[in-house]
Amino acid sequence: MSTKSAIRDSIDRAATTVGSVWPLHSFVTANPLSGFEDQPFGEAVEQAAALLGGRGYPSAETFRTALQRGQIDPEILETELAEAGYEDDPAELLGRMADATDAPASETDTATEHVDQVLAKWLSAFLEEGSAHWPMPNRESGFYTAFRAVVEYDSDVPDAGVLEDLPETPIEAIETVLEPYPESQWVPIFEEQLAALPGWTGYIKQRAESGNEWQSAYPISLEGYLAARLALLDAVDADIEPAAGSLDTNGVDELAQAFLRAWEATYRADLVGTVAAESRSMADSDPSGRPDAQLVFCIDTRSEIIRRHIEAAGGYETRGYAGFFGIPMEYQGYDADVSVDSCPPILDAEHHVTDFPTDSDTRTRHDRWTGIREAATDVIESLETNAATAYGFVETTGSGYGLALAARTLVPERVYDLLGATEESVPNKQEFCEPLVHHQHEYAGDLPVGITTEEKVEYAATAFDLMGWEEFGRLVVFVGHASETTNNPYDASLDCGACAGNPGGPNARVLAAICNDPEVKTELREQGFEIPDDTVFLAGQHNTTTDEIELYDGNVPETHADDLEQLRGDLDTAREHAAAERAESMGSDGSASTRETERRAADWAEVRPEWGLAGNAGFVVGSRELTSDLDLDGRSFLHSYDWSTDPDGEALEAIMTGPMIVTQWINAQYYFSTVDNAVYGSGSKVTHNPVGNIGVYQGNGGDLMAGLPLQSLMAADDEPHHQPLRLSTVVHAPVERVTGILASHEELATLLDNDWLSLTVVDPTQDHHAFQYQSDLEWTPVSERPEADQPVPAAPVVADD
Structure with a gap:
C-alpha cells in the first residue's frame, strides 16, 4: 500500500x-458514541472519556434524586450492588462517587x-x-x-x-x-x-x-x-504525539454502572409486567367492532399522550408507525428553495416528491400575502445584520415598533392569536396544492419524480403489514407531526426525527394519496386487505407544542361530512386534556392549559417551548391493546404490531432493524446530552451563538455544539427532567421469532450484546411469559411470573426451521 x-x-x-x-x-438525533457501538457500553464510555473528556454515567446527585423519588427500587439496587461487589450503604457509596468525580479539570x-x-x-x-x-x-x-x-x-x-x-x-x-x-x-x-x-x-x-x-x-x-x-x-509547534493510556476512573464507573442497571431494571420491571398482564387479558377479550375512525401517529413518545386522550374522547382506534410513513422521499414544498430528505438517516431517499398547485385563484391569494410577509422578513433580517440601519429604522418607526416588541415580550399569547387570525385569512398551501405522487418518467437530480403504481402498492401494503391491520374504519387518518416554536435554533430537534428533523405532514399526505388511489386499492384487495368502499384516507399534522391536530380534508367526500365533524370536535376535546397534561409537566397549574401551550409557541423568550422526547426510556412493539389502558407518561415509543398476522416474521424484522435502531439513536442522544451536557450536549440556550445556519457556539467561537441544550433536558439547573436510562425495548411476539431475527442481523445482536439497549420479549405462545435477552442469542425468564404456581418455560435460543 x-x-x-x-x-x-x-x-x-x-x-x-x-x-x-x-x-x-x-x-437529527444520533448517538454521539456511535463509532464505539461495536464495544461493550462500559468500555466505550471509558474510551470516549479518554478521547473526548466526557462523563459516561449520571452524577451521584442524579442517582440520589432518583432513589429519593422511588425511581430506583431499593431491593433491585441492593442486588445489583452486591453482584458488583459493593456491600456499603447506597448513601455512602453515592458520597464516595461524588468525591471521586469532583477532580480538578486538566489544564x-x-x-x-x-x-x-x-x-x-x-x-x-x-x-x-x-x-x-x-x-x-x-x-x-x-x-x-x-x-x-x-x-x-x-x-x-x-x-x-x-x-x-x-x-x-x-x-x-x-x-x-x-x-x-x-x-x-x-x-x-x-x-x-x-x-x-x-x-x-x-x-x-x-x-x-x-x-x-x-x-x-x-x-x-x-x-x-x-x-x-x-x-x-x-x-505553532504543538505536539501531536498521541497520549498514552486511558482515563483513570478510580472504580467510579463500575459503581455508577450498578446504580444505572438498578434504575433501568426498575423502569423495565413495571413496563414488562404491565405488558405481560395486558397480553393475558387480550387473549380473553372480544373484538370491539368497527371504530368510528382510525388515526395513525408517529411512534414518537409525544404521540402517546395525544393518542390516549383521543381514544378516551370516542370510539377511536390509534396506531403507531414510523413518522415518515414508510415513504423514503426527498420532498420539496411549494415555493421552497431547496428540497429536504424526509426519511430516517439510515435510509436513502428513493423518490422526489414536490407540491404542485391545483387551484390558481387560491394560489394567487396565497402568493400575494406570502410576498408581503417575505418582504417584511427580508427587512428584519437586514436590520439584524446592519446595526446602523437598525437604529435608523427603529428611530423612524418609533412607538409603533416599540409596541410590537412589547407585545412579543409581554403578551405572546395575544400575538399567537393575531398570527393565527392572519394565517386563517391566507390560504394554506394544502388548500391549493397536492403532492405530485404519480410517476412522471423524469428525474430531479438522481431521483425519479413521483412513485410508480407498483411502488405505491408496496408502500401501502408494507404499512398495513407492519401494523397488523385487518379492519378499516370509514375514516383513516395518517397524522404526521411538527413543533411550533419562536426564536429557537433547535426547533428542528422538536420536529419528526423519522423525517430527518422535518415536519411529517408531507409524508402523511403522500401515503393518504397512495391509499386513495383506485388502482392501489384494487391491488391491495387482491392481496387480502379488505378495504371497504366507504373507507376514505386523509392526512393531518399534530402540533406537538399545542397538541392541535390540523386535518388535510380537502378531498373528503360529502358522504363523510358528519364523520369529519364529529372527529374534529373530539380532537378538540382531546387537545384540551393533552395540553393540560403537558402544561402540568412544564410547571403550570393546568388551568388555561391550551393558552399556556400557545404562549410557549409564540413567546420569543421561551427557552423551553415543549419537552420534546425528554423522558424517553421504553419502546413497545405490539398491538395497541397492550398499552391502551395505561398512562405511560409520554416516555414510550409505541409501534403497532400483531404477531398473529406476521407468520414469517418479516414485519417484525423490518421494525427491529429500522425503528428500533432509530429509537436507540434518539435515546442515546438524550442520555449522553444529560449525563455530560458540556461535552455531548450544547449547554444553555441563553448563551448560544448561532453559526451560519448550521449550528451554535457557546460564546464567540470554538467547537460546534453537537447535542441537545440544557433546557431540553433539565427542569432546573440541578434537576434533570430527562431520566438518563438506556432504552428498554419490549416486543410482543414468539421468542424464537425474535431469536431468528437477531441471528440474521449481527449488527443488531451486537448492540444488545454490548448493552446499548435491552430487549424483553413477552411471548403469547408461552402463556404470556416474559424473557430477558442476555447475550449470544440466549434468554433468561423474567423472575416476576404472572402466576407464581406455574413454572416458567425455558426459552429456545434458536429459531425454528
Whole structure:
C-alpha cells in the first residue's frame, strides 16, 4: 500500500470514533458514541472519556434524586450492588462517587486552543449556508484550497513550519507533518485531532457522506480538514504525539454502572409486567367492532399522550408507525428553495416528491400575502445584520415598533392569536396544492419524480403489514407531526426525527394519496386487505407544542361530512386534556392549559417551548391493546404490531432493524446530552451563538455544539427532567421469532450484546411469559411470573426451521 493510501485508510479508521452531526435546520438525533457501538457500553464510555473528556454515567446527585423519588427500587439496587461487589450503604457509596468525580479539570494546551479558534473561524466562514454577507472566497474549489489561499493573510497564524510553503494537496500536507511519526501512530494521531473539535468534524463527516447541494457546491472532507489542522499545529509547534493510556476512573464507573442497571431494571420491571398482564387479558377479550375512525401517529413518545386522550374522547382506534410513513422521499414544498430528505438517516431517499398547485385563484391569494410577509422578513433580517440601519429604522418607526416588541415580550399569547387570525385569512398551501405522487418518467437530480403504481402498492401494503391491520374504519387518518416554536435554533430537534428533523405532514399526505388511489386499492384487495368502499384516507399534522391536530380534508367526500365533524370536535376535546397534561409537566397549574401551550409557541423568550422526547426510556412493539389502558407518561415509543398476522416474521424484522435502531439513536442522544451536557450536549440556550445556519457556539467561537441544550433536558439547573436510562425495548411476539431475527442481523445482536439497549420479549405462545435477552442469542425468564404456581418455560435460543 502506498503512503497516500495508508494515510487515507488511517483517516477512515479514525473517523469511526466521531459521531455524525447534522445541521440545526434538519437536526437529527444520533448517538454521539456511535463509532464505539461495536464495544461493550462500559468500555466505550471509558474510551470516549479518554478521547473526548466526557462523563459516561449520571452524577451521584442524579442517582440520589432518583432513589429519593422511588425511581430506583431499593431491593433491585441492593442486588445489583452486591453482584458488583459493593456491600456499603447506597448513601455512602453515592458520597464516595461524588468525591471521586469532583477532580480538578486538566489544564488546556494554549497552542492547541489557539489552533481550535483559528480553525473554527475559517470553518464557519466556509460551511455557512447562505446567511453570511461576506462568505469565504474560493469556496467552490473546496475547503483545503480555499484555506490555503487565505491563511497567509491571517495575522493569527505564524508563517512557520509547513505553512511556509503549504503543499497543493491535503495528502501531501498530512504526509509532511507525519514524517517524524511511525505508521502505527497515524490512527491515534488522527483520532485525537478529530476529537479535538468533535462538533465540527462530526458535521464535516456527515456533510461529506450526504453529498447534499451545499457539499456539491462547496466540497469539504476530513482529509482536507486534517491537513489544515496539522499544518496549523505544525506552525505553532504543538505536539501531536498521541497520549498514552486511558482515563483513570478510580472504580467510579463500575459503581455508577450498578446504580444505572438498578434504575433501568426498575423502569423495565413495571413496563414488562404491565405488558405481560395486558397480553393475558387480550387473549380473553372480544373484538370491539368497527371504530368510528382510525388515526395513525408517529411512534414518537409525544404521540402517546395525544393518542390516549383521543381514544378516551370516542370510539377511536390509534396506531403507531414510523413518522415518515414508510415513504423514503426527498420532498420539496411549494415555493421552497431547496428540497429536504424526509426519511430516517439510515435510509436513502428513493423518490422526489414536490407540491404542485391545483387551484390558481387560491394560489394567487396565497402568493400575494406570502410576498408581503417575505418582504417584511427580508427587512428584519437586514436590520439584524446592519446595526446602523437598525437604529435608523427603529428611530423612524418609533412607538409603533416599540409596541410590537412589547407585545412579543409581554403578551405572546395575544400575538399567537393575531398570527393565527392572519394565517386563517391566507390560504394554506394544502388548500391549493397536492403532492405530485404519480410517476412522471423524469428525474430531479438522481431521483425519479413521483412513485410508480407498483411502488405505491408496496408502500401501502408494507404499512398495513407492519401494523397488523385487518379492519378499516370509514375514516383513516395518517397524522404526521411538527413543533411550533419562536426564536429557537433547535426547533428542528422538536420536529419528526423519522423525517430527518422535518415536519411529517408531507409524508402523511403522500401515503393518504397512495391509499386513495383506485388502482392501489384494487391491488391491495387482491392481496387480502379488505378495504371497504366507504373507507376514505386523509392526512393531518399534530402540533406537538399545542397538541392541535390540523386535518388535510380537502378531498373528503360529502358522504363523510358528519364523520369529519364529529372527529374534529373530539380532537378538540382531546387537545384540551393533552395540553393540560403537558402544561402540568412544564410547571403550570393546568388551568388555561391550551393558552399556556400557545404562549410557549409564540413567546420569543421561551427557552423551553415543549419537552420534546425528554423522558424517553421504553419502546413497545405490539398491538395497541397492550398499552391502551395505561398512562405511560409520554416516555414510550409505541409501534403497532400483531404477531398473529406476521407468520414469517418479516414485519417484525423490518421494525427491529429500522425503528428500533432509530429509537436507540434518539435515546442515546438524550442520555449522553444529560449525563455530560458540556461535552455531548450544547449547554444553555441563553448563551448560544448561532453559526451560519448550521449550528451554535457557546460564546464567540470554538467547537460546534453537537447535542441537545440544557433546557431540553433539565427542569432546573440541578434537576434533570430527562431520566438518563438506556432504552428498554419490549416486543410482543414468539421468542424464537425474535431469536431468528437477531441471528440474521449481527449488527443488531451486537448492540444488545454490548448493552446499548435491552430487549424483553413477552411471548403469547408461552402463556404470556416474559424473557430477558442476555447475550449470544440466549434468554433468561423474567423472575416476576404472572402466576407464581406455574413454572416458567425455558426459552429456545434458536429459531425454528
